[in-house]
Amino acid sequence: MLSLSYRFSSFAAYTPGPTTRSLSRRLLFLVPSQTLIFTNHSLCCLKPIKPNNNIRSSSSFSKDSPFSGLEDVFVSFLFGNRKATDVAHMVWKHVVQKGDTVIDATCGNGFDTLELLNLVVDDSHNGYVYALDIQKDALAKTSSLLEESINSYQKHVELFNICHSKMEEVVQRNSSVRLVAFNLGYLPGGDKEIITRSETTLQALEAAERIVIPGGLISIVVYVGHPGGREELETVETFAARMCVENWICCKLQMLNRAGAPIPIFLFRR
Numbered sequence: 001m002l003s004l005s006y007r008f009s010s011f012a013a014y015t016p017g018p019t020t021r022s023l024s025r026r027l028l029f030l031v032p033s034q035t036l037i038f039t040n041h042s043l044c045c046l047k048p049i050k051p052n053n054n055i056r057s058s059s060s061f062s063k064d065s066p067f068s069g070l071e072d073v074f075v076s077f078l079f080g081n082r083k084a085t086d087v088a089h090m091v092w093k094h095v096v097q098k099g100d101t102v103i104d105a106t107c108g109n110g111f112d113t114l115e116l117l118n119l120v121v122d123d124s125h126n127g128y129v130y131a132l133d134i135q136k137d138a139l140a141k142t143s144s145l146l147e148e149s150i151n152s153y154q155k156h157v158e159l160f161n162i163c164h165s166k167m168e169e170v171v172q173r174n175s176s177v178r179l180v181a182f183n184l185g186y187l188p189g190g191d192k193e194i195i196t197r198s199e200t201t202l203q204a205l206e207a208a209e210r211i212v213i214p215g216g217l218i219s220i221v222v223y224v225g226h227p228g229g230r231e232e233l234e235t236v237e238t239f240a241a242r243m244c245v246e247n248w249i250c251c252k253l254q255m256l257n258r259a260g261a262p263i264p265i266f267l268f269r270r
């Protein structure tokens with residue numbers, strides 16, 4: 001089990017800014033269910049996903065948190081002032097470096113792909129984004145967004161009309177993949193019947209676990225407002241909960257009194 005002190009430190013004890021410092025004094029208290037509760041207008045939690053009891057855990061979390069410096073971003077999400085996708089983008093910014101290779105596992109309308117391209121492409125023309133979607137429509141939308149937003153992006157991105165469970169078939173062997181990003185659910189403005197499904201999402205997460213390098217991240221935004229969304233959340237949580245705590249830091253940000261709000265989940269490989 002994770003220790004109580006780690007649970008707290010994972011949230012607020014790393015060089016907190018003024019907002020976080022005062023919050024930790026005035027608004028936060030710890031409860032045994034591993035949840036941080038805010039006592040003012042918003043009820044929410046930042047919750048490391050409970051590890052499976054069969055997995056060895058450690059009390060020596062000596063390495064710096066990969067989330068250090070993001071405390072204010074997390075707090076503003078929990079208070080309803082920032083969108084889940086913005087939080088994900090800010091975490092990516094923290095982890096991804098120029099020249100990296102990354103995967104957008106659900107490229108949809110292309111906003112995440114565009115964000116990723118801006119993060120990875122460097123002056124020496126390195127950096128690469130694999131963008132995947134099962135819908136041709138989505139790939140067309142991504143393609144036209146990139147075309148109108150970035151000059152000569154083609155060298156740095158490839159779009160694949162493929163299920164993300166098959167990502168290993170398209171990503172070059174020996175690629176050092178820093179980030180695999182999932183933005184689950186259906187295509188906004190598209191067919192709401194075409195959604196990510198628990199079974200293939202799980203296979204895709206397993207593939208991502210195999211290919212993400214140390215110091216890399218699996219980022220997932222989960223939507224629970226559509227049929228199958230809650231089941232998919234459970235699948236993602238169960239997957240994350242069994243990850244080895246020595247190698248992975250897994251957490252989710254969830255607002256308890258906004259049951260339908262999107263849930264960012266981050267699986268960071270130490």
Ligand SMILES: C[S@@+](CC[C@H](N)C(=O)[O-])C[C@H]1O[C@@H](n2cnc3c(N)ncnc32)[C@H](O)[C@@H]1O
Binds near residue numbers: 133
């Ligand atoms: C919420 S949207 C993604 C939004 C997108 N990231 C953006 O920035 O606009 C979810 C996307 O996942 C795609 N999708 C559903 N199942 C998939 C699968 N098995 N593999 C890859 N993409 C899938 C859908 O077609 C849809 O475009």
